[in-house]
Amino acid sequence: MTQINETTRWQDLTEGLQIYEPATAKDFLTGEWRTCTPVTDEEKCRQCLLCVPYCPDSCIPVKDGKRLEFDYDHCKGCGICAAACPFGAISMKEGK
Amino acid sequence: MKQLTEIRWHGRGGQGAKTAALLLADVAFSIGKHVQGFPEYGPERMGAPITAYDRISSQAIRVHSNIYEPDFVVVVDDTLLHDVDVTRGLKKDGAVLINTEKEKEEILPLLNGYAGAVYAIDAKKVCMETLGKYFPNTPMLAAVVKVSKVMEREVFLSEMEASLRHKFEKKPEVLEGNKKALAMAFEEVKLYRDREVKR
Amino acid sequence: MAVKERMSGNEAVAFAMKQINPDVMPAFPITPSTELPQFVSSYIANGEMDTEFIPVESEHSAMSAAIGAEAAGARTMTATSSAGLALMWEMLYVAASNRLPIALAVVNRALSGPLNINCEHSDSMGARDSGWIQIYAEDNQEVYDNFIQAYRIAEHKDVMLPIMICQDGFIISHGVSNIELLEEADVRNFVGAYEPAHYLFKEGESMAVGPYAVSAYGMEAKRAQAEAMKNARQVILDVAEEYKKISGREYGFYEAYRLSDADYAIVAIGSVCGTIKDAVDALREKGIKAGLLKVRVFRPFPGKELADALGHCRAAAVMDRCEGFSANGGPLAAELSAALFQAKSRMEVVNIVYGLNGRDFTVDDAEKLYQDLARLSEHGNQETEAYRYIGLRD
Numbered sequence: 001m002t003q004i005n006e007t008t009r010w011q012d013l014t015e016g017l018q019i020y021e022p023a024t025a026k027d028f029l030t031g032e033w034r035t036c037t038p039v040t041d042e043e044k045c046r047q048c049l050l051c052v053p054y055c056p057d058s059c060i061p062v063k064d065g066k067r068l069e070f071d072y073d074h075c076k077g078c079g080i081c082a083a084a085c086p087f088g089a090i091s092m093k094e095g096k
Numbered sequence: 097m098k099q100l101t102e103i104r105w106h107g108r109g110g111q112g113a114k115t116a117a118l119l120l121a122d123v124a125f126s127i128g129k130h131v132q133g134f135p136e137y138g139p140e141r142m143g144a145p146i147t148a149y150d151r152i153s154s155q156a157i158r159v160h161s162n163i164y165e166p167d168f169v170v171v172v173d174d175t176l177l178h179d180v181d182v183t184r185g186l187k188k189d190g191a192v193l194i195n196t197e198k199e200k201e202e203i204l205p206l207l208n209g210y211a212g213a214v215y216a217i218d219a220k221k222v223c224m225e226t227l228g229k230y231f232p233n234t235p236m237l238a239a240v241v242k243v244s245k246v247m248e249r250e251v252f253l254s255e256m257e258a259s260l261r262h263k264f265e266k267k268p269e270v271l272e273g274n275k276k277a278l279a280m281a282f283e284e285v286k287l288y289r290d291r292e293v294k295r
Numbered sequence: 296m297a298v299k300e301r302m303s304g305n306e307a308v309a310f311a312m313k314q315i316n317p318d319v320m321p322a323f324p325i326t327p328s329t330e331l332p333q334f335v336s337s338y339i340a341n342g343e344m345d346t347e348f349i350p351v352e353s354e355h356s357a358m359s360a361a362i363g364a365e366a367a368g369a370r371t372m373t374a375t376s377s378a379g380l381a382l383m384w385e386m387l388y389v390a391a392s393n394r395l396p397i398a399l400a401v402v403n404r405a406l407s408g409p410l411n412i413n414c415e416h417s418d419s420m421g422a423r424d425s426g427w428i429q430i431y432a433e434d435n436q437e438v439y440d441n442f443i444q445a446y447r448i449a450e451h452k453d454v455m456l457p458i459m460i461c462q463d464g465f466i467i468s469h470g471v472s473n474i475e476l477l478e479e480a481d482v483r484n485f486v487g488a489y490e491p492a493h494y495l496f497k498e499g500e501s502m503a504v505g506p507y508a509v510s511a512y513g514m515e516a517k518r519a520q521a522e523a524m525k526n527a528r529q530v531i532l533d534v535a536e537e538y539k540k541i542s543g544r545e546y547g548f549y550e551a552y553r554l555s556d557a558d559y560a561i562v563a564i565g566s567v568c569g570t571i572k573d574a575v576d577a578l579r580e581k582g583i584k585a586g587l588l589k590v591r592v593f594r595p596f597p598g599k600e601l602a603d604a605l606g607h608c609r610a611a612a613v614m615d616r617c618e619g620f621s622a623n624g625g626p627l628a629a630e631l632s633a634a635l636f637q638a639k640s641r642m643e644v645v646n647i648v649y650g651l652n653g654r655d656f657t658v659d660d661a662e663k664l665y666q667d668l669a670r671l672s673e674h675g676n677q678e679t680e681a682y683r684y685i686g687l688r689d
Binding site: 006009010016018023 | 392395506512515518523
């Protein structure tokens with residue numbers, strides 16, 4: 001699909017701005033909006049996975065029953081994971 | 097028949113005047129005429145006075161207004177004569193046809209001085225003798241064909257038979273009753289008063 | 296082989312629907328278009344159509360379901376009138392902006408109030424800026440022919456816009472008159488199969504319809520939609536040309552009746568045009584050069600063509616079956632006056648509001664109007680109000 005962005009002329013848009021591929025939201029890097037960044041203390045993390053469903057942007061991937069590093073491309077730094085963690089394993093640091 | 101014949105029907109909601117007007121358009125269409133059959137719609141209430149119209153012509157019909165100066169008027173229910181000025185605009189060389197059991201002495205004074213021809217038919221009598229039930233449409237249709245001369249009697253009867261045969265395919269006894277009603281209606285039309293001849 | 300029949304306007308459109316046999320019809324009944332879903336339901340029950348009929352709980356839902364079905368890739372139609380069309384309002388814009396070529400049979404009826412079931416164009420005229428193509432008919436024949444042409448216009452790749460096929464409520468929808476029908480095979484062959492380039496159920500392609508657009512995109516999207524409406528102009532003419540080959544009947548943006556040498560013209564839409572034609576013939580017998588310009592296509596608005604067709608006339612009356620409450624005349628007069636101004640016309644123009652809430656308009660009314668126009672072109676627009684009613688008690 002041709003890339004459509006804010007410089008695209010009206011003649012080159014799709015009809016009704018229709019989008020002909022799935023899951024295009026992941027190409028939109030909301031992580032660029034972040035002003036605070038969650039950081040995990042691996043020592044304190046018990047892999048309870050409570051942070052995972054709390055994340056409003058699905059930025060905590062899970063593999064084989066264990067959480068992986070944050071998806072910083074899409075994490076907006078809201079801090080909900082840090083507040084939800086019962087073990088104080090997630091802290092918010094200033095900046096990206 | 098002249099080029100364009102315009103007919104106005106007066107009835108009451110639920111009596112089938114609209115259906116009768118459409119049936120007349122149907123049968124005229126079947127002999128190759130250009131037709132219009134249309135009702136004038138108001139609030140749809142059983143018993144309220146309603147009006148329906150027919151235009152029958154040998155040429156295409158374009159006009160889409162109501163009919164204000166009809167050649168013929170058909171009154172399906174004589175109680176309307178007290179409430180509705182049925183002969184309004186009716187051409188003097190035309191005629192009004194009224195479904196009534198009443199004698200002309202009672203009917204003529206109700207026509208607001210209309211000077212044209214007045215015909216009557218007792219559709220109830222025709223219905224009860226031929227169908228055993230009161231469906232005024234069938235005899236009224238035959239009567240209006242006779243009065244308006246929009247087509248020959250024999251042509252009308254054979255066209256109606258074809259259409260009824262199709263409609264009552266599974267009820268041959270109803271077909272016979274309707275055929276009798278149509279034929280009898282032709283005989284039962286009475287001239288209550290001829291038009292005043294002024295030429 | 297043409298089939299001679301007699302039908303009401305509603306029967307004629309339902310018959311066209313049967314012959315086309317679209318995939319889906321969501322509908323909610325409202326007078327005077329109720330017969331359309333009724334007839335279609337009967338055809339389906341009798342096995343004469345295999346359209347999926349969706350009974351819905353409102354017209355908003357009918358249009359919403361139509362949008363869903365059309366986006367999924369199904370050829371879709373619905374029918375409505377008056378308040379039903381008004382309740383669809385929000386979704387009309389959604390259908391058009393998402394470029395979904397739905398066909399909507401509009402049976403024109405007055406919007407409330409006063410509450411009234413009779414003919415007026417206030418319903419579809421209110422929806423004139425919703426992005427739908429609008430084609431109007433004089434009689435049952437035209438509305439049948441227009442419906443058969445509808446999908447060819449709407450689904451054309453340069454257009455992809457929804458289309459309203461309008462007829463006058465009761466006057467046409469419930470009036471029975473002669474009509475010539477096409478053979479079903481000819482209709483199906485003419486309309487063809489619906490093969491959109493993209494649709495939700497297309498195998499191997501995922502698709503999003505109707506995404507949010509920030510202001511960086513919205514203006515461009517609307518400009519593109521406007522282009523589709525411009526493209527519809529040529530497509531309407533091309534489809535009419537092809538339709539002539541199978542029907543023998545000619546269609547365009549308008550019909551000019553005895554207009555080419557006319558001094559005085561009436562411009563009108565819908566069933567009143569037949570009545571006006573009788574008046575034109577009667578006046579021509581008396582040596583008065585009367586003519587009629589019947590507008591068939593209102594969206595896209597053929598302003599230049601209409602202005603050109605009228606160019607030589609001395610005076611024109613533009614008739615609106617709709618009070619626009621603009622305090623400046625009805626919608627047809629407003630748009631045509633703008634077109635005449637663009638064409639540098641100096642013609643005397645009056646705007647006539649007529650036929651509201653089913654008020655009758657007669658041959659006599661038309662004849663008197665032509666006589667008014669003759670006086671107007673003699674004396675200028677001093678005796679006559681430029682925007683006035685006919686058929687009003689005053």
